[in-house]
Amino acid sequence: MKDSIKILAVETSCDETAAAVSENGLNILSSVVASQVDWHQKYGGVVPEIASRKHMEFINPVIDEALKEAEVTLEEIDAVAATYGPGLVGSLLVGLSYAKAMALALNKPFIGVNHIAGHIYANFISKKDIETPVICLTVSGGHTDLLYFKEYGEYEILGRTQDDAAGEAFDKIARYLGLGYPGGPLIEKRAQNGKEDAVDFPRPFLDKDNYDFSFSGLKTAVINYIHNQKQKGNDLNINDIAASFQKAVIDILTAKTLKAALNKKVNSVILSGGVAANERFREVLKERLAREEIPLYYPDLKLCTDNAAMISTVAYYQYKKGDFADLDLNADPNLQL
Ligand code: KG4
Numbered sequence: 001m002k003d004s005i006k007i008l009a010v011e012t013s014c015d016e017t018a019a020a021v022s023e024n025g026l027n028i029l030s031s032v033v034a035s036q037v038d039w040h041q042k043y044g045g046v047v048p049e050i051a052s053r054k055h056m057e058f059i060n061p062v063i064d065e066a067l068k069e070a071e072v073t074l075e076e077i078d079a080v081a082a083t084y085g086p087g088l089v090g091s092l093l094v095g096l097s098y099a100k101a102m103a104l105a106l107n108k109p110f111i112g113v114n115h116i117a118g119h120i121y122a123n124f125i126s127k128k129d130i131e132t133p134v135i136c137l138t139v140s141g142g143h144t145d146l147l148y149f150k151e152y153g154e155y156e157i158l159g160r161t162q163d164d165a166a167g168e169a170f171d172k173i174a175r176y177l178g179l180g181y182p183g184g185p186l187i188e189k190r191a192q193n194g195k196e197d198a199v200d201f202p203r204p205f206l207d208k209d210n211y212d213f214s215f216s217g218l219k220t221a222v223i224n225y226i227h228n229q230k231q232k233g234n235d236l237n238i239n240d241i242a243a244s245f246q247k248a249v250i251d252i253l254t255a256k257t258l259k260a261a262l263n264k265k266v267n268s269v270i271l272s273g274g275v276a277a278n279e280r281f282r283e284v285l286k287e288r289l290a291r292e293e294i295p296l297y298y299p300d301l302k303l304c305t306d307n308a309a310m311i312s313t314v315a316y317y318q319y320k321k322g323d324f325a326d327l328d329l330n331a332d333p334n335l336q337l
């Protein structure tokens with residue numbers, strides 16, 4: 001194999017149009033993300049039809065920019081990669097079709113990447129020497145997955161959400177409170193000035209002897225609470241509700257992650273996905289794990305949310321194994337790890 005393998009990756013699974021070029025996996029030469037948040041904000045969530053249209057508009061300039069920033073030409077690229085799931089099918093298809101067409105036109109190998117694997121590998125871009133095995137908690141708008149990661153390419157799913165994802169719960173509660181979208185950062189901000197123990201919301205699945213999660217019961221409890229307060233004519237203390245809700249989510253995520261780390265006797269815990277950007281969560285989990293002398297790592301903020309750098313890194317490890325995809329690879333909105 002050559003000593004420098006450069007991979008161009010495209011990521012369009014949700015509402016960010018992203019492209020990146022990596023060299024030998026972890027060295028990111030460029031990472032460009034065009035956010036569509038302004039177009040979805042007024043609807044309080046991602047509108048799939050708008051997302052697909054915006055991806056079509058942005059994909060060309062985003063790829064051009066990624067190549068320019070990386071200072072590489074199309075001829076110097078060794079393979080083209082794209083996320084093929086999980087995600088919104090219409091969104092996935094834009095990046096996937098574009099990348100397959102590029103691979104065909106350039107006569108280069110094509111690599112199909114799982115978006116969740118990308119979120120996990122984002123950790124290794126931020127910190128290159130994380131000691132494995134690790135427990136990885138992926139918490140985003142679409143996922144709450146707890147998995148055991150032995151080494152590159154070898155993982156075992158321990159548990160996942162049975163209903164809503166953690167980020168989805170943040171987004172729905174924020175919408176209900178009239179805070180806006182995306183909900184996570186807005187709830188976190190309000191929670192900073194609220195009391196975590198103001199309202200005793202339930203912690204579903206906390207005592208269950210498994211690694212699965214459930215957030216829809218918590219979401220309903222918060223909505224019922226808001227409704228009851230309004231009916232009684234009480235003023236809503238949004239800061240307190242935000243802080244108490246956030247605390248319930250953090251308690252559930254922390255307890256399950258800690259249990260997995262201890263049972264699997266891992267050397268580190270890593271976080272991925274948008275909810276990993278929550279500073280209060282990082283602080284609580286870090287402190288709890290420190291008592292067991294287990295270090296916690298999380299990616300830099302820009303690698304926590306959707307990006308193509310993490311996709312190009314996974315693609316490199318697939319490249320090394322010769323794990324290429326045919327050009328008839330289809331988008332899989334429910335792709336599992
Ligand atoms: O990974 P991501 O960018 O997109 C996918 O869903 O794949 O995650 C976005 C999710 C949204 O639900 C957003 O509300 C949540 O991550 N999020 C947060 C924070 N920042 C983003 N949730 C809690 N606290 C935050 N600071």
Ligand code: ZN
Nearest residue numbers: 140273305306
């Ligand atoms: Zn994501």
